[in-house]
Amino acid sequence: MSQNGKLKAGIIGMGKMGRIRLKETEAHEAFEIVALTDVNSDVAREFPQYKFCEDWKQVLDQDLDVVFVCTYNQFIPEITCEALGRGLHVFSEKPPGRTVQDIEQMRTAEEKAGDRVLKFGFNHRFHYAVMEAKAMIESGKYGKILWARGTYGKAGGNSFANNWRSNPEHAGGGILLDQGIHMLDLLLYFMGGFSEAKSFVENAYWKDVPMEDNAFALLKSDEGQVAMVHSSATQWRHKFNLDLYLEDGYVCLNGILSSTRSYGDESITFARKQFEGEATAFGKPREETIYFDRDDSWKLELQDFYDCIVGKKERPTGSSEDAYKVMRLVYDIYDAVGK
Ligand SMILES: NC(=O)c1ccc[n+]([C@@H]2O[C@H](COP(=O)([O-])OP(=O)(O)OC[C@H]3O[C@@H](n4cnc5c(N)ncnc54)[C@H](O)[C@@H]3O)[C@@H](O)[C@H]2O)c1
Structure with a gap:
């Protein structure tokens, strides 16, 4: 958590969904964006106010509390598991990977990560x-x-x-x-x-x-x-x-x-x-x-994620079990x- 008490956030994948997550996170008083990345490095010029990382691993190397995973489905499981392993709360897009094995793997990582929150973006x-x-x-x-x-x-x-x-x-x-x-x-x-x-x-x-x-x-x-x-x-x-x-x-x-x-x-x-x-x-x-x-x-699901992080709610809507x-x-x- 930063000195001002905000949760430090990173966003991986700055396409349609990454931008929606960015906008909502900027509007939420309890979060502060620390770093972003996208394989398309043109994105760096669009958001000069934030640290642009070379790749997702470098995002996770920053001092973060939470990460939003907004890449293609292919990368969701690896990034999510790595982030949970590093003690971060993870908000990942749907679908939860490409296969049932992918979500099983993420649930195992979540179990090992103790009280870290894992939420998927079933915003409907x-x-x-x-x-x-x-x-x-x-x-x-x-x-x-x-x-x-x-x-x-x-x-x-x-x-x-x-x-x-x-x-x-x-x-x-x-x-x-x-x-x-x-x-x-x-x-x-x-x-x-x-x-x-x-x-x-x-x-x-x-x-x-x-x-x-x-x-x-x-x-x-x-x-x-x-x-x-x-x-x-x-x-x-x-x-x-x-x-x-x-x-x-x-x-x-x-x-x-x-x-x-x-x-x-x-x-x-x-x-x-x-x-x-x-x-x-x-x-x-x-x-x-x-x-x-x-x-x-989008706003309500971010609030749901926050409520789980601070212990106001036990399980997120869009939990790994739902996923x-x-x-x-x-x-x-x-x-x-x-x-
Ligand atoms: N919740 C919803 O309703 C909803 C709606 C649309 C998409 N999605 C999900 O969000 C995810 C992204 O979809 P989108 O519509 O934003 O697609 P998009 O094509 O607009 O954006 C994806 C971005 O991720 C980047 N990217 C891909 N792999 C990356 C990697 N390894 N590291 C860094 N950046 C990477 C791409 O360059 C691209 O900019 C998908 O999983 C999709 O299913 C959810």
Whole structure:
């Protein structure tokens, strides 16, 4: 900790996510940025106020309390394990590496690191619509979840095939591991877990990219609840939608706020099922919709990380256990192809 009582932070990987983490960390009074790095050294000129390190190892050599790991998926496990081994708290991007073995390895390093906090950036849990849905479901007012249907899709563009996300060494998996993992994380958040998976994992459009551009899955829990998921890189019109149907009503999340606003407004629509008035209202229950205008997810997840570091909260949202469960589910879906 620095003399002014702030947590000294380093950021590794200064692309889209590294810059978001930088902005939020600068805005948080308890953190102070000490060092940055990126393999692209042009980044140094953009941030002359911070020490620019030659590589990630040099970042970890600085006197730090916390590190943000925002590189390609490939480097997340090695950097995370090394940082935990050096006694740092680690905030790492999702996915937690490329494979289930990667997250297992990070969990072993976390165990050895004692009280150090390891958190992964599953920020969707901090969207207001998601938090509202969680509270509604936990209140029990609509009973148990019967089934869910989630779609999350974006448009891969002209540079899709040349992006690091289409390089198996850098990314490890296609759209399911990249974006669909957020939807799977939400399904686990709301429904607990799944014991059966059926799937199609396809190269619908980018035939030469060695990872999927679409994944379709059917998941079933031990209690018989079924979730349908579609994760797509050919969703030419961006879409986020999660319908949760319960014994006595439903909760639907439509749209999610992002920097481009391309997933539409973020809203939650909910209603109690209506069996009365069959002649007039059947199938059209009286519903309510709440719209959310702000995305504070990045800020709230940084606060969650901080609260865990200072002992105000025991376990982060996006813990290594959450990360393990969702990686397991991603690979259950990959492994279910053709079964
Ligand atoms: N939480 C979210 O919603 C969310 C959203 C987007 C991306 N991500 C994750 O964040 C990570 C980065 O994605 P991005 O969108 O910022 O990609 P990006 O391409 O914008 O940035 C990645 C940066 O990391 C740098 N880099 C790669 N390897 C490095 C290394 N070994 N050392 C230093 N720098 C390195 C690259 O030069 C690049 O500048 C990925 O794991 C991705 O899955 C999370």
